Amino acid sequence: MNFDLDTDQLDAAAGARQFFDxxxxxxRARAALEGGPLAxxxxxxxxxxxxxITVPEAAGGAGGSVLxxxxxxxxxxxxxxxxSLVTAARAAVLLADQPDLAAALADGSRAFCVVDGDHPALxxxxxxxxxxxxxxxxxxxxxxxxxxxxxxxxxGLGVVTLTGTRVLVPDAAERWARxxxxxxxxxxxxxxxxxARAVEVGVGxxxxxxxxxxxxxxxxxxxxxxxxxxxxxxxxxxxxxWAAWAADAAPGELPLAAASAGAFAAETLERxxxxxxxxxxxxxxxxxxxxxxxxxxxxxxxxxxGDTAEHQDVVAGLVLAGALS
Amino acid sequence: MRTTTLTDERCHPVDxxxxxxEAAYRARVRAALAEHADELVHLDAGExxxxxxxxxxxLRRTQRxxxxxxxxxxxxxxxxxGQGGSLAQQxxxxxxxxxxxxxxxxxxxxxxxxxxxxxxxxxxxQHERYLARLLRADDVWCQLFSEPASxxxxxxxxxxxxxxxxxxxxxxxxxxTTLAHVAxxxxxxxRTDPGRPKHAGLTMFVLDMHAPGVTVRPLRQMGGQSxxxxxxxDDVRIPDxxxxxxxxxxxxxxxxxLLNERxxxxxxxxxxxxxxxxxxxxxxxxxxGLPADRQVLxxxxxxxxxxxxxxxxxxxxxxxxxxSQGGLPGPEASAGKLAGTAAAKLVADAGVRLxxxxxxxxxxxxxxxxxxxxxxxxxxxxxxxxxxxxxVLRNIVGERVLGLPPEPREDKHRxxxxxxxxx
Ligand SMILES: Cc1cc2nc3c(=O)[nH]c(=O)nc-3n(C[C@H](O)[C@H](O)[C@H](O)COP(=O)(O)OP(=O)(O)OC[C@H]3O[C@@H](n4cnc5c(N)ncnc54)[C@H](O)[C@@H]3O)c2cc1C
Numbered sequence: 248m249n250f251d252l253d254t255d256q257l258d259a260a261a262g263a264r265q266f267f268d269x270x271x272x273x274x275r276a277r278a279a280l281e282g283g284p285l286a287x288x289x290x291x292x293x294x295x296x297x298x299x300i301t302v303p304e305a306a307g308g309a310g311g312s313v314l315x316x317x318x319x320x321x322x323x324x325x326x327x328x329x330x331s332l333v334t335a336a337r338a339a340v341l342l343a344d345q346p347d348l349a350a351a352l353a354d355g356s357r358a359f360c361v362v363d364g365d366h367p368a369l370x371x372x373x374x375x376x377x378x379x380x381x382x383x384x385x386x387x388x389x390x391x392x393x394x395x396x397x398x399x400x401x402x403g404l405g406v407v408t409l410t411g412t413r414v415l416v417p418d419a420a421e422r423w424a425r426x427x428x429x430x431x432x433x434x435x436x437x438x439x440x441x442x443a444r445a446v447e448v449g450v451g452x453x454x455x456x457x458x459x460x461x462x463x464x465x466x467x468x469x470x471x472x473x474x475x476x477x478x479x480x481x482x483x484x485x486x487x488x489w490a491a492w493a494a495d496a497a498p499g500e501l502p503l504a505a506a507s508a509g510a511f512a513a514e515t516l517e518r519x520x521x522x523x524x525x526x527x528x529x530x531x532x533x534x535x536x537x538x539x540x541x542x543x544x545x546x547x548x549x550x551x552x553g554d555t556a557e558h559q560d561v562v563a564g565l566v567l568a569g570a571l572s
Numbered sequence: 573m574r575t576t577t578l579t580d581e582r583c584h585p586v587d588x589x590x591x592x593x594e595a596a597y598r599a600r601v602r603a604a605l606a607e608h609a610d611e612l613v614h615l616d617a618g619e620x621x622x623x624x625x626x627x628x629x630x631l632r633r634t635q636r637x638x639x640x641x642x643x644x645x646x647x648x649x650x651x652x653x654g655q656g657g658s659l660a661q662q663x664x665x666x667x668x669x670x671x672x673x674x675x676x677x678x679x680x681x682x683x684x685x686x687x688x689x690x691x692x693x694x695x696x697x698q699h700e701r702y703l704a705r706l707l708r709a710d711d712v713w714c715q716l717f718s719e720p721a722s723x724x725x726x727x728x729x730x731x732x733x734x735x736x737x738x739x740x741x742x743x744x745x746x747x748x749t750t751l752a753h754v755a756x757x758x759x760x761x762x763r764t765d766p767g768r769p770k771h772a773g774l775t776m777f778v779l780d781m782h783a784p785g786v787t788v789r790p791l792r793q794m795g796g797q798s799x800x801x802x803x804x805x806d807d808v809r810i811p812d813x814x815x816x817x818x819x820x821x822x823x824x825x826x827x828x829x830l831l832n833e834r835x836x837x838x839x840x841x842x843x844x845x846x847x848x849x850x851x852x853x854x855x856x857x858x859x860x861g862l863p864a865d866r867q868v869l870x871x872x873x874x875x876x877x878x879x880x881x882x883x884x885x886x887x888x889x890x891x892x893x894x895x896s897q898g899g900l901p902g903p904e905a906s907a908g909k910l911a912g913t914a915a916a917k918l919v920a921d922a923g924v925r926l927x928x929x930x931x932x933x934x935x936x937x938x939x940x941x942x943x944x945x946x947x948x949x950x951x952x953x954x955x956x957x958x959x960x961x962x963x964v965l966r967n968i969v970g971e972r973v974l975g976l977p978p979e980p981r982e983d984k985h986r987x988x989x990x991x992x993x994x995x
Contacts, residue, residue, distance in 0.1 A: 248590075248663070249586060250588070251585065252586075253585035253586075256585075453976055454977060461980070462976075467963070470970040474969045478911050478969070482880075482884065482887050482911050484887075484890075486883050488886070503882075506879075511879050567871075567874070571852045572853075
């Protein structure tokens with residue numbers, strides 16, 4: 248048994264962290280709320296190769312595993328990067344036998360969005376190529392996007408009406424289900440990064456800020472809240488890695504692992520973000536402080552691709568069907 | 573649909589399967605367990621633990637047979653009577669024992685905590701005297717740390733040991749001592765210098781539980797069983813040769829025990845109560861019989877509990893990987909016990925809810941499931957206390973892992989006798 252990242256993945260994480268720290272960050276996420284552009288944005292993500300991590304080498308991608316992608320997605324989540332690697336991961340599965348479109352995904356020449364019926368779709372804003380499951384077939388086409396005022400502008404959410412679609416893969420329900428599971432894993436990986444960063448920011452403040460003559464982090468109400476959030480992050484990391492590994496190495500385990508990661512990610516990020524605000528007191532409630540940007544991510548992501556209750560129900564169904572025996 | 577063709581050139585590092593060596597080892601373990609099946613205690617279906625009070629001799633024999641088959645102390649060095657094997661092998665033995673429904677070893681405290689402490693701090697003579705017998709359960713061990721006035725604040729303990737010629741004379745009381753009623757030896761933390769600050773005045777000893785002046789009185793737990801005891805120590809003489817580590821070094825020695833304890837209890841991601849697999853079986857059995865609206869709630873509880881249990885299990889795999897790559901068990905193990913306790917409570921609660929109205933009875937008429945899940949429910953409050961309470965573990969993680977500022981510890985630097993907790 249070996250359950251840890253390998254050196255390539257650790258290097259990839261370090262490289263991704265450096266890239267994202269330079270190209271994105273909470274300040275850019277805040278600016279996006281006021282109409283600023285996404286950061287790093289699609290061209291930069293394509294340029295460094297992050298949109299094609301799981302695209303086959305023959306189609307211009309890196310031919311990597313979902314775990315390779317999850318490691319990078321965590322770093323993207325830490326700085327609230329957009330557009331999401333969730334869309335890249337999901338589209339790569341859907342386009343597995345479509346080298347031209349897969350190449351356009353990897354090099355950023357097309358802006359993909361994957362649509363689940365009339366639910367708000369991730370990365371719909373600015374997308375030009377839409378993928379959807381219609382009557383059991385995978386279709387591709389254009390789309391009209393209606394957006395609301397965003398909670399978290401980095402997610403590019405919009406409701407899509409498909410236009411001019413053609414069937415790409417008939418009878419694609421199975422592939423669609425796998426792609427959705429992979430998307431849930433990538434989302435959980437981004438949430439892992441966001442949650443870890445929110446806890447880190449909270450811990451940093453709790454070490455410095457003083458009240459009643461002591462650092463607030465010495466008070467157990469503050470200390471224990473941060474510990475509980477951190478323990479959640481470490482538990483989530485295990486589920487994310489397991490699910491990402493399963494996507495390639497044990498596809499039979501993917502549905503259970505993905506739903507577990509999805510359910511746990513939503514609650515973990517929410518607790519981390521809320522704890523981050525609470526620990527900062529009034530400062531944490533201001534527009535200028537970053538805490539609300541993590542919180543926004545939490546409040547939006549927990550509803551994407553199934554909420555906690557839906558994921559838990561999937562887990563329950565699989566367990567009742569013998570997934571653990 | 574797999575994408576493994578794309579990763580053929582790169583050996584994928586994450587791997588939950590046995591290597592060929594591990595698979596061969598597992599086969600050997602299985603064969604040994606089958607060969608000795610008649611000599612081992614086995615749990616009945618539905619039974620979750622064996623009571624050492626009732627089955628002491630059979631449990632001792634079980635451990636001896638396993639030791640002779642090379643299945644105890646797998647990862648201990650050969651010079652200490654172990655097999656010099658890997659942690660992975662030790663984990664395999666644990667899995668196979670569970671699979672064969674062999675109850676946890678009677679000397680689990682000796683193997684998990686006392687033995688490693690003797691190994692780390694004992695003299696070669698002490699190694700010789702104790703370790704092989706411990707592995708064979710010729711001697712059962714217990715841990716004599718907690719006292720009526722000091723549990724979490726262990727270093728404030730009051731039991732004294734006073735030097736008298738070649739002996740130490742011990743007076744005081746220990747409490748919550750698991751297995752003391754069957755134990756032959758215990759590791760005993762006592763105060764040898766009340767004039768020094770509380771951590772600096774302690775010394776560790778090996779106590780012969782059959783020595784004159786040692787009185788063990790069972791305590792009854794909230795669930796009705798009696799796993800732990802009070803131990804009274806009246807003018808008990810311990811030869812100086814039974815000291816573990818130098819006088820005044822007892823706290824450092826105790827830290828070895830406590831670190832090992834947190835790995836043994838939950839740090840490896842093992843289930844701390846009934847397993848999620850047991851919950852799955854109960855659910856498959858019971859859930860379809862519940863009214864429709866109850867089924868929705870029961871599914872929710874089942875899903876939540878399964879997710880928590882899996883998160884804890886896979887975190888344990890990460891920790892075992894880190895330890896087997898040479899990392900020492902660190903304060904992170906405390907996080908494992910915290911999460912494991914929380915997961916065990918969710919599993920327990922989901923199980924009890926599946927009992928429906930039967931859940932108001934400690935054991936319903938003619939219902940094995942109910943008794944089992946109720947005993948599990950009544951056991952878990954103890955898990956949140958034993959081996960470091962949830963709150964104390966949060967302090968440890970907060971300070972040692974996250975680097976948050978420490979608690980105020982006003983008595984830390986004062987001589988113990990000046991702290992108001994007179995020995
Ligand atoms: C099933 C079981 C088996 C056990 N087996 C053994 C054994 O074999 N050998 C042995 O030596 N001991 C054993 N113990 C004892 C166990 O280690 C102690 O009970 C435990 O350390 C708590 O100590 P206490 O009971 O004195 O509670 P206290 O320390 O008095 O704690 C009472 C409450 O105060 C809280 N508290 C205390 N200090 C702090 C703090 N600094 N910050 C926040 N909250 C705090 C605690 O979390 C707890 O909620 C066992 C206990 C149980 C339940």
